[in-house]
Amino acid sequence: MEKIDWEKLPFGYLKTNFNVRCNYRNGEWGELEVHDSEFVNLHMAATSLHYGQEVFEGLKAYRGADDKIRLFRVEENARRFQRSANGILMPELPVEKFTEAVNKVVAINKEYVPPHGTGGTLYIRPLLIGYSAEIGVKPAKEYLFIVFVSPVGPYFKEGFKPVNLMICRNFDRTAPLGTGSYKVGGNYAASLKSLKEAHDAGYSTTLYLDAKEKKYIDEAGPANFFGIKGNTYITPESKSILPSITNMSLMDLAAHLGINVEKRPVLYDELSTFDEVGACGTAAVIAPVGKIYDPDFDKTFVYSADGHPGPICQKLYRKITDIQFGDEEDIFGWIDYVT
Numbered sequence: 001m002e003k004i005d006w007e008k009l010p011f012g013y014l015k016t017n018f019n020v021r022c023n024y025r026n027g028e029w030g031e032l033e034v035h036d037s038e039f040v041n042l043h044m045a046a047t048s049l050h051y052g053q054e055v056f057e058g059l060k061a062y063r064g065a066d067d068k069i070r071l072f073r074v075e076e077n078a079r080r081f082q083r084s085a086n087g088i089l090m091p092e093l094p095v096e097k098f099t100e101a102v103n104k105v106v107a108i109n110k111e112y113v114p115p116h117g118t119g120g121t122l123y124i125r126p127l128l129i130g131y132s133a134e135i136g137v138k139p140a141k142e143y144l145f146i147v148f149v150s151p152v153g154p155y156f157k158e159g160f161k162p163v164n165l166m167i168c169r170n171f172d173r174t175a176p177l178g179t180g181s182y183k184v185g186g187n188y189a190a191s192l193k194s195l196k197e198a199h200d201a202g203y204s205t206t207l208y209l210d211a212k213e214k215k216y217i218d219e220a221g222p223a224n225f226f227g228i229k230g231n232t233y234i235t236p237e238s239k240s241i242l243p244s245i246t247n248m249s250l251m252d253l254a255a256h257l258g259i260n261v262e263k264r265p266v267l268y269d270e271l272s273t274f275d276e277v278g279a280c281g282t283a284a285v286i287a288p289v290g291k292i293y294d295p296d297f298d299k300t301f302v303y304s305a306d307g308h309p310g311p312i313c314q315k316l317y318r319k320i321t322d323i324q325f326g327d328e329e330d331i332f333g334w335i336d337y338v339t
């Protein structure tokens, strides 16, 4: 293994020793296999290449001060992986096989889990692809499951500081009855142009409104949205957003801290009423939002004028990351140890 400068680790791909794979053939899942190649030998007519039969997940392994390696709510990722697969007619990988594969890939690459205190983690990327050849639009008969890992540094190098979002009305990430609630590759392809537009204009990511009426808040790029109003945590209920495991956990933590929680359609008009706003997901945990710019009305909603995250965002961020890294007791039963 090459020496890694843990403090300077980017949020990007870095080769590790092994990945874990499993084939689905003749209607059955095979055994887990360990591979050292980073490449896949894929038929040129595979359904994943033409018809987007591809689903994936994203989670992390965290090294504690006790040197133990922790996984955060891995069974929720396993269940979401099943829902996503089912959503585009792919076979569901059993939850136990998913968790066993994740444990295995972390265990055989454990020297790549960054040391505690560096802010780094081992990012885990499970994916499932339609593997066999078809020409007509139909699901494949064979599938390949792969899970690989990459050590990553903190998502935001500058630390837990507010980021800015730009509202996007000229692109939809997904449709109300589309695949937005599944983690399928096509949703991300559909988001690339709008993300570029936001980046080019100097914003961290795009804030999507609902595709049908453009009246409600959907998602903040590849993250869920929440707003804080007084002592209430408010997050959108929508058929076209990905049910975020981070958001689900923040709602539980907020309730535990005595903060009211509302999951309901959130009107665009409410943006001016929030005291704090955040985008949440595995990668950044919480990205506190400093301001949201609406280019169509040349209007800016400001949540942090002084460059600091608000108190509730700070409290929730601290609490969830302390549980993930084992600095605080896990009273919710969210942590599994890699053995």
Ligand SMILES: Cc1ncc(COP(=O)(O)O)c(C=O)c1O
Binding pocket: 058, 219, 221, 222, 223, 224, 241, 242, 243, 244, 245, 246, 247, 280, 281, 282, 283
């Ligand atoms: C579109 C989208 N929304 C939300 C999330 C956040 O989900 P999670 O908290 O499970 O990482 C992600 C990342 O997985 C995502 O890609």
